[in-house]
Structures are given as C-alpha cells and as structure tokens.
Amino acid sequence: MSQRTFTVRVPATSANIGPGFDVVGLSLSLWLTLKVTITPSSAESPPSPPTLSYTGEGADEVPLDAYKNLTTRVALYVLRCHGIPKFPSNVSIHVDNQIPFGRGLGSSGAAVIAGVILGSELGQLNLAQSRVLDFALMVERHPDNVTAALVGGFVGSYLRELDAVATEAASVPLSEVLPEYPPDAGEEWGLNPPQPPIGIGHYVRFGWSRAIRAVAIIPRFELSTAKAREVLPTSYSRKDLVFNLQRLAVLTTALAQEPPDPELIYEAMKDRVHQPYRKTLIPGLPEVTSNITPLSHPGLLGICLSGAGPTILALATDGYEKIAEDARIIFREKGIEVDWKLLDVVGGSTIS
Ligand SMILES: Nc1ncnc2c1ncn2[C@@H]1O[C@H](COP(=O)(O)OP(=O)(O)O)[C@@H](O)[C@H]1O
Ligand SMILES: N[C@@H](CCOP(=O)(O)O)C(=O)O
Secondary structure (H helix, E strand, O other), X not given: OOOEEEEEEEEEEEEOOOOOOOOEEEEEEEEEEEEEEEOOOOOOOOOOOOEEEEEEOOOOOOOOOXXXXXXXXXXXHHHHHOOOOOOOOOEEEEEEEOOOOOOOOOHHHHHHHHHHHHHHXXXXXXXXXXXXXXXXXXXXXXXXXXXXXXXXXXXXXXXXXXXXXXXXXXXOOHHHHOOOOOOOOOOOOOOOXXXXXXXXXXXXXXXXXXXXXXXXXXXXXXXXXXXXXXXXXXXXXXXXXXXXXXXXXXXXXXXXXXXXXXXXHHHHOOOOOOHHHHOOOOOOHHHHHHHOOOOOOOOEEEEEEOOOOOOEEEEEOOOHHHHHHHHHHHHHHOOOOEEEEEEOEOEOOEEO
C-alpha cells in the first residue's frame, strides 16, 4: 500500500449578521487547512499514534495531543461511531490556521467541520454532506457557523424537531460525545458513542451581491462563545422578537440585491436578541455600531457583532479603510486595540 495524502480546507464564518441569532452564517476568506499523510506500517516505519503539528493562529495554545485537540477528538468520535475504535496508524497532520480563536469568526465551528471530514477520510467512510452536518451538530449545537463553514456562502439553517429517542441522543453531554482522554492502557473505548440522529440540520443558501465585502475589526482579546452565551436571557418580549424577525426577513434578500441599498441594510442589520446583552463583555460595541453609519461612512451597508464577538463585522462596497480606522479610534478610547482584515465571501469546505 502506498502513502496517502489529502488536504482539508475549511473557511472562517461570521454568524448572526445582526438579527439572525443562531440562524444565519457567512463563510469568509480565512482558512483552516489540514494536510494529512498516512504512511503504511513497515519494518522501517512501525505503527505510531497520530502526530499533530500546527502553525498560524492559536499555535501557542492549541493542544497537540490527538486525544485533547478538538479537531482530532471530533475525528475519533466519527470513527468510533463507525465501529473503528482508534486512529489508523502512522497518521501525521499538519494544521495551518488563519482563523483567530475566540473572536467570533467561527474558529471552533471550522475545527469541528475539519474534524468530521478528517474522521470520514481516515475511516474512508465517504460521509455525505448532510451526514457531516449531523456529526458537527452533535458537537457544536447551534447550526449557523458549521453550516456556513461546510456549504459556503450566506446560509440560513434550522434544526429539525426531533422525536423523543433522537432528542435524547442529541442531548448527550459533549463530554460523552468527545471524551478527552485516551482509555487506560490495555483498554479500548467502547463502540457505542451516541450516534447523531439523521438529518438534524436543514439549510438554504441565500444570494449574495458580488459588490459586498466584509471588514472584520478584530479586538485583541478572546471571548469564548460559551461565556458570551451565558449573558443572554432565556426569554424575550414579543416586541424584540418581532423587531428581529422583521429585519432578518428583509436582510436575507437585501444582501443579494444589485446594487445593495445601504438605507435598507443598515437598519436590517440591527438586533435586539444578543448584541444588547453582549455589550457588557465588549466595551465599545454600541458606540461602534451606532457611530459608523452609511451617512458618515460612504460605502458602508451595515455593521454588527460577528458571531458571539468581540469582532465587529462591517459589510461595505467601498470605504473599507476609513470604516476600520474609525472603529479602531472608538475601541482605543475604551482601551482596546484591534486588527482589521478585508475579507470576501467564499465557498465552503473542500477535500483535495
Ligand atoms: N483549529 C483548532 N484546533 C483546535 N481547537 C480549536 C481550533 N480552533 C478553535 N479551537 C478551540 O475552540 C476555542 C474557541 O471557540 P469559541 O469560544 O467558540 O470561539 P470562536 O468564536 O473562535 O469559534 C479555542 O479556544 C480552542 O479551544
Ligand atoms: N449564534 C452563535 C454564534 C457563535 O459564533 P462564534 O463565531 O462566536 O463561535 C452566538 O451568537 O452565540
């Protein structure tokens, strides 16, 4: 048997786009890339556990132990669900990552999608795209990032209502889906991990005007998505829900129109479901989103928190640098330094 190599690429994502909390996501031109080599065992190359190397964003903090790293733990979960108790021998994985951790640009969603695809490739399982999504949704329970990272573009998704048995399978604690440590010497994990119900996630890809680019203004601090979800209320007023539903309905079509209409989009990117609560964690958020407008910044269409933050996403057709530099000034007044990147909407995950 000869050496096998393949490459998995998964894009960054920006979820919510204002009113679409846990519903819409946009794939953006920063990539998580895995280069995988599987060398057949031989006298010169005896079986060995997977080796991981890592460059780019998060290189100084990401675990390189395959039983601790999110991507490889997800891959192992997929393998175990298919009756394969461990990684194949002699797998080496080099990860190059452009997606900053904990900034609201979908780094964990990308790592999860990469892990499911990795598991499918290592086990030669040939998982269909919808099944990849099912596995990803067992780990990352909101569909917006993982769906956009998998299929690419501007995407809306929902989770199917599950029957009682499937609900139980899908509500297993993550620690059981992804046990963190290898089994003790001489033992193997059982082959009965919770299987994802079939067809959990459903999505549709919206149109996207080719004129629109994304300015990501990225504060130099991390905010975990879990922490940014803890501050959200468990119930909302009808007024606030209607506010968001009205805007989301308009936004999904407005971002496909040529030319895009800033007056329509700026208002349609406002939100009352998550951003008002997250401002306590992101000093400067309300000032940036209310002081940078299409009137003050020609070319701007709309501005919102990217995912759970702290990154700010500005959609624009021009004036990118002024938008970013003025946001920098506002954040600096709050003692926060930022980096910014001009990004494009890209296609989804690939294996080559
Ligand atoms: N490429 C990666 N490999 C391994 N773990 C990752 C990778 N990307 C993200 N993670 C994990 O996900 C965490 C960030 O997830 P999260 O808080 O949801 O923020 P984000 O908005 O970046 O998705 C990181 O601290 C790290 O533990
Ligand atoms: N809808 C989620 C999206 C989280 O995205 P991330 O990129 O911050 O992980 C939320 O707003 O909590």
